[in-house]
Amino acid sequence: MRCSRCLNTDEKFFYRGSNGWYCRKCVKFQGEDELDQQTNEVDPEYYLNFSLTNKQAEISHQLTKHVREGQSVLLEAVCGAGKTEIIFEMIADNLRNGKKVGISIARRQVVLEIAERLQAAFKNLKVVAVCQGHTKDVNGDLIVCTTHQLYRYRQYFDTLVIDEPDAFPFKGNSTLQGIAKNSCRGAFVYLTATPDDELKNNKSLKKLYLSKRPHGHDLCVPDVLIGPKLFLIFKGALWLMEELKQHKKVLLFVPNKKTGRNLYQLMKIFINCCHIDSESEDRDRVIKDFKNDKYDLCISTSVLERGITISNVQVLVWLADSGVFDEAALTQIAGRVGRNKNYPDGECLFLCNSRQRSVEHCIESIVRANND
Template identity: 30%
Template sequence: MSITEAYERISKSKINFSDNRQDFNIQSCVRDYDTNNFTGLFDHNETMLFSNIYPYVEGRALLADELYNLLKMIGEDTQHGQTPEGTSSSVEANGLTTDMALLQKFLIFTNALIIPSVISKKDKFMAKIMEEIFDQDLSNQFKNGCFRCGSKDLLETDCPRCKRRCFVCRECLKMGEARSCTPLFLFSKEQNLQLKIKISPEASFGQNKLESMPKGKLDYDYKSDDLLENLPHLDFDLTPAQKEAYDMASEFLDREEKKALIFALCGGGKTEAVYGAVKKIIKKGGKVLFATPRRDLTRELSHRLEKAFPGIRINTFYGGFKNKLSDGEFVVSTTHQLYRFYRAFDLVILDEADAFPYRGSNNLPLLLGRSLKKDAKLIYISATPEKSLLKETKKKTAYLITIPARFHKKPAPLPKLIKVSKKGMEGNNGKFSKKITSFIDKNLDLNKPMLVFVPTINLAEETSRRLEKYLRKQNYLKKQEHLSNDADNSIASIVSFSHSKDPKRDEKLIEFTNGKIKILVSTTILERGITLEGVRVLVLFSNHDVFDDRALVQMAGRSGRTGADPYGEVIFAGEYITKAMKRARKLIDRLNKEALKKGFIEE
């Protein structure tokens, strides 16, 4: 069975915009025209309008309602931008949401692929389409599921749209309703699935890749050497380790491998290492995605990239962000937002590939693959990469790039592994093991902030209270001449806790950063994304299952990050020494030795 036959089998879906309830059959897009020749189908105004709108939808996967809302947003956006000669800007762009004949022409013009959002049973025709869309063999695992997000979690319900019982994707409910009766629109210059009808080069983006189309307002000359010559803009010089990685990431784009791994020491400055590759793709007229695991990182990264690449239009996607246009050359998004894209990017950079939500997800790797163009490149960035990815680098199927040193040219602190009884770590009535209290006392005397990691929420709160008791017994406040005796410097304000369910965690993190809180007891919620001068790290109950080698490396990576205090101190305390504790120490030691060998750090 060919792809064309499979597509024809499913090309009878009804398209419905919920706002105006106008249904039409996909086949009606062509029923009034000569299916062997589309020359003359589009007049000059339509050609200019469609050319102008297409960059907004290119590389997108959209439900009908999402397409409707996006077209409305495009109309509003073009009110404030340049208007192609012969068009009436937002009036005609918005006209696509009310004029079904115009919309049908647009779908033909863009060679859009239109498929059901959800399939509810194993179907050889659907399976063929599914494999093509996600670019891999799914015959043994995908008997039903959602074309939009890749989830298999379906629910059969009474449907207000088709007035029958049909299937809805549970995973998509919070992002828009994907049902077996509603279509999904896929827009791509690389569209391989073709209708049996023959479309002339003048009419189809999918077959001529825009080469002969009129230029709309979004055809920025990003290929210009004048624009890119002085990019990226940096407020600092790259370290030798960063510069090596920067050059290797740029060279990777010309290598045979499709994937690369940037294996970076925590605090090694991994983000800047991809800037050369980004510049190279944009110079060629390509498109880049930088995906991160969390919303706060996405916002921060977007601001950094805007400063580094002035003049390049950057679009940002994360939950709750209002503007969903993707007409820029650079997209920054959370990994959860990957469901929005289809064959969109020439380069995808996946930051913290070992972290939630990407790690352990069945859906996100599928969506990541779907977002890539056929010949695209993929760069994973991680301080604690998956074993499977490291094996690929050894087999030379993935290109390995390391950043083994921090900017201050000092080795990362090696964790000290110690055995402590459970009772000694619990600290009932403030009675902690001497190994623990000596660490606490020394760093309080040195006025060094301490991050104490524990495996559970209950332990975070209990350990915080027990440390308070210990400090009271030690008359800590009276010993600290640099502290006043006001209420703000009570023991309770010096020691605190943080975890995912703590409503004041952001406020406490600010107080910890400002030096008001001296000891912050935390779950793994703070294992990433925090840099604080002079911080010392103590991991209690390091033998707990929640502390695998990746988590331990990340927690150790909080210490020794600043030039003012580059050495830091890290202790892993457990009832016994686990393999994970040993592996974490070994990994840090490996990068230190590599950095020393290459001359990136001083002994």
């Protein structure tokens, strides 16, 4: 027996209800909508207000070719390498051939941001973002959704892009992965800066690698300070003051909500700051305001570790060794720095109580990409 929604085959999850068998694993993913099954004539032309670097263009071309041949691909691109723009040609190629393309991302915040960027580029398409709070309209020429929403699109896509497959909650979640597998009848494209071993060792995937950002500057290698908490508070405060004095924005990552809220209560007395965690109701507005320079400091849990681009931001991590941040998370966090071509450099400081392998591996992987 196999669940038709999440592809689960583990018998212990199957139960017999009054309407027949059901799968307990994916029971909360219910109520598929009417989907637009026909392929509409669309104009897949897109506009970029910059041109791809030679390396980006080459990878974009290879990606398009592999996908056209029905090949699934792992595209590994360092943080800020412009992986979203690299997939544009592949998307256009699919649409020209009457194929349905979906882009799915674990995190809601990133869905909204990427949908906006895609709509700006593909002006003549209807791009829909489908995620919590945005589920009224699930039909469009190009669908951007959270991995949670893929259950609505059973066997629907010809090509499915999974952005950040190594991110929570998609990583290691067999239900979400089964639903994703079930939503696409053709090629998968995995995009990430930090692929896990499972993806790296998957022989059925074509591998593409982009180690340079379009502006050609090196990735920011974080500074690491190790010591007792009082020492870290003192050093962290000095560092923060120095950055703010130079009118630079700072993103401060904390390992949990409680620390974030306490720090916010304290710091808002002295600093023009905002605060975000997974329960913040006005998250979208706060992020927008922070991007628009309304705040000097943003205190965040790991909800902002990926996918967010904030121009000219510096990064501070409180207790980077806490275990909440694994190597991939730390690499992503450091990758927030220097993404804009006008501000290609910046600073990142990890404050740690003790030496930690995740921190060391993160630094090593960044240095390796810079030397590539």
